[in-house]
Amino acid sequence: MNRFVMAAVAAVLGMGLAGAAARAEVTEADLAGDATSTGDVLTNGMGRGLQRFSPLETLNKTNVKNLVPAWAFSLGGEKQRGQESQPLVYDGVMYVTGSYSRLWAIDLKTGKELWQFDARLPEGILPCCDVINRGAAIFGSNIYFGTLDARIVALDLKTGDVKWNKKIAEYKEGYSYTAAPLIVNGLVVTGNSGGEFGIVGEVQARDAETGELVWTRPTIEGHMGTLNGKDSTMTGELNATWPGDLWKTGGGATWLGGSYDADTDTLVFGAGNPSPWNSHLRNAGTPVEGNKGDNLYAASRLGIDPKTGEIKWHYQTTPREGWDFDGVNEVVPFVDKDGNKRFGTADRNGFFYVLNREDGAFVHATPFVKDITWAKEIGKDGRPVYNEDNRPGDPSKAADGEKGEQIFAVPSFLGGKNWMPMSYSPKTGLFYVPSNEWGMDIWNEPITYKKGAAYLGAGFTIKPLFEDYIGSMKAIDPNTGDIKWEYKNPSPLWGGTMNTAGGLVFFGTPEGEFKALDADSGEELWSFQTGSGIVGQPITWDQDGEQYVSVVSGWGGAVPLWGGEVAKKVNYLNQGGMVWTFKLPKQMASN
Template sequence: MRGFALAVAAAIAAAPVAQAQVTEEMLLNDTASTGDVLTNGMGRHLQRYSPLDTLNRDNVQNLVPAWAFSLGGEKQRGQETQPLVHEGVMYITGSYSRLFAIDVKTGREIWQYDARLPEGILPCCDVVNRGAAIFGDNVYFGTLDARIVALNKDTGDVVWNKRIADYRAGYSYTAAPLIVNGLVVTGNSGGEFGIVGEVQARDAETGDLVWTRPVIEGHMGTLNGEESTMTGTLNATWPGDMWKTGGGATWLGGSYDADTDTLVFGTGNPAPWNSHLRNAGQPVDDNAGDNLYAASRLGIDPANGEIKWHFQTTPREGWDYDGVNEVVAYTDREGNDRFATADRNGFFYVLNREDGAFVNAYPFVKDISWAEGIDENGRPIFVEDNRPGDPAEAADGNRGEVVFSSPSFLGGKNWMPMAHSPDTGLFYVPSNEWGMDIWNEPITYKQGAAYLGSGFTIKPNYEDHIGSLKAIDPDTGEVVWEHQNPAPLWGGVMTTAGGLVFTGTPEGEFIAFDDMTGEVLWSFQTGSGIVGQPITWEQDGEQYVSVISGWGGAVPLWGGEVASAVNYLNQGGLLWTFRLPQQLAAN
């Protein structure tokens, strides 16, 4: 057994009775079912919107702490989880691959599971975990040694434990799993180690593999234990054997559009970062150098893992502009079914939900330098002088020409999820205004070793702010309002029918904004930086809000000059839950 559950006697005595099984219908209706939060994204469309309006613009100032829960120990690294709530029990994941069940009435621990992580794990960007999934009698989460674990939701006992990939080759796993039609669907992490991105689907009851879909061309998928179809066409967009270590990690997980019965997964950077190695001899205007399907969004059939469509946000990618950022299904003001995604490359894309076809794109950060814009086909109009230089052309052959590129490789928006309000029609996007000096270096692949071929230093673009929460109109690209923050924003966003937008800052402030104006209506200092994801639900006639506080993630590890500027921020591991008392709801 690769982990263990810790029972707390006092908590068990106070624990709720065994909960009902979670069904596919319950997952489908998660947004409307306001007493529970059963999915990452508060709905598998990932809108992160609640129809609750008990808590609203007029009374949010009356929101008060109900309880706080400490993750304890010395494992106080970045806390990026989104809580789940089911029939009086909350489930959260923690750094170093931990999972907790908590009584939502008291904040007491019911059980805890700690994965037994081996020596030699290779997580890229802190020891974070972004949440769990729940279905039937089980709760599921991934571990840093690239495993997926099913636990009994009532006891924390291990039901099954399966390997996604070999951690010794650089694989890991940090995303929340996705449940669709009795399948547990996962991606993988490790794009900086020359791994191959893949989506896998398992039987939720047994953990047995049903299908696999690699996302780099030339690799073979499987269905029911047999080879199925090849991804793409061998060597159509990759030279030589580079597809074998092509990257494209599916590290943020995916969404599910029930209307079209489609899984939507994003894919990460191609490997190595040095684009000259991956595009040798290919002209700039030739699609043969696109390195499919890295830096893309993929529509996948949940029944068999076949790719229905793809849209590549950054072909010929050379800046680590991963395409993993969440794809949100929504309906625009004219009744069109759309997808929206705010890419790491600085552009906000609108796609057709039926086939992933390009509709429009707008810059959502300032000072984009690597492209002049997006053409009518959705392809970037490259500024080739802002591509890091080829080290083979350098006098010493060790470092190509250094360029300043904006946004930085941590992106105009990174993993931190945006939210959409069907009431305002707006998206609320946590973004950052920063750039980088970047250059290419020679590199060869070695299993388990970093496979970048680039060096970099991140720098802020402005003296007074880096973070910027933006309310964006997806029909026009207009920034309706903006709230600037000194430190980078790295936490998720939530919006509600009460006219509120919630998010947190690295400085520890948990903030509620007016969704129409951006006015700050309420804030609470949590004691550590917020890089987690807020939720809201109702219980006993009152509305609750929860968010985890605990500074960490990629910025302190990779942020260059930005990391130095925020090195005073304290780590932590505290889950805060707030409530609006009934007697104050009318105020």
């Protein structure tokens, strides 16, 4: 037996022995296989396509009632607020981020802290929608996460020591960063946050080993991209859909991060609202005809070449956006009933879209929330058919010049679905979408851009549509847009979903309940009270022959800060900060 074969055999044997040496570094192949592997969770979304589906079947509809706590870990201290993180699991360790840009390594068997990193944020950070962090990324021997002062940090997996720390943008201008990074072919790909401050959205790719920039791609037309330290190409065409100099502060923040479609080798990022919200101001003096007032590429999905940062395609969900309907929501690859490769995305504007994966072309769209007012439908050309009388009025035409006509719009600016990730099951063919049924009084106001100051040009108050519920977990058939079942919740849903081959859908509620539903019918099968509202993202994995499930609990996020009348309905909820981990004991798996 030659030495190469001996080494390979030793490696295989070593991985199967208790107490063996630590595993090799995380590779591109590991990340590519994350959606099908069951012993690790290496990526945000449980796979870079963000399907949040586990092939594990140990835990199922019959035995989920036997799911019990294994351990709980407190994020501790006074730094609570919203906990929107998704944990990662690798080599016997859980990695979880928390509010105020912190990260912990936790022993997977005992729940004991191994190390903690605190970003030590400067004074004057400008987070829009709570001090949350949505997760990290693993590659090589490093773990990467972003901070509220708009930086990306690489830490050693074993020790938490800083490998490198790079600036994404200037936090004093309103930039921040809250999303989990995305790693593709050795590049750490990040977006940015700060759309309410007149910043410019951008996607950046860095060398994972050194942190050095490889390319940048702004999301607003007129701005120049870069490749290997030099100007590359302009985004769009200068002043094609933006008048004057308004593109310079055009918004379009890429604040939720992106997905990766390996079949087409495409990064897919969403761009947020254009700035300011006042659509009349953004298009003053410009005829709104054709696509002149679209304000590209805000409120859009962008297909990007991961090697160069060039835009391969775009699809704009809300042209001439005027209700804060960000276009950042996740874009999830799937295969439809006829074998076509498609993307599914549930937009803040209340419509569920199906796009072609090759070129982002529109296939069809259907409403997934009730009583939408801003548009009659999405036309066959993929553009909305507006109800123009449901656009907030132009303040310059008001008698006092201070407040445009107020209208009641559905959904509210927090969206039919906001950031909270949906999941997709290849087994049922359904998307499981956390949504909310609410509307808003909204009006436009005069506004002038000032660096580092809010740049809205609008006022608003959110109101629930129905007396008995706001949150609604929906199972959507992407082939037809039909809603197969709906699970109603009194307060808004603001956390992610996960589904499994065992026929289960997991999610949490602001009331603190972590729930498992029947993926086929929506029937509630199990629930556990965590003590604080859940706005985190569940995961599951296999460990020593037992299936585990974990979620972060800790109420916060945008709803209590921006929710108007809805916020008053949930102001009794307690903050918190706990990682809850559950398991199905072997002896109860067959019950």
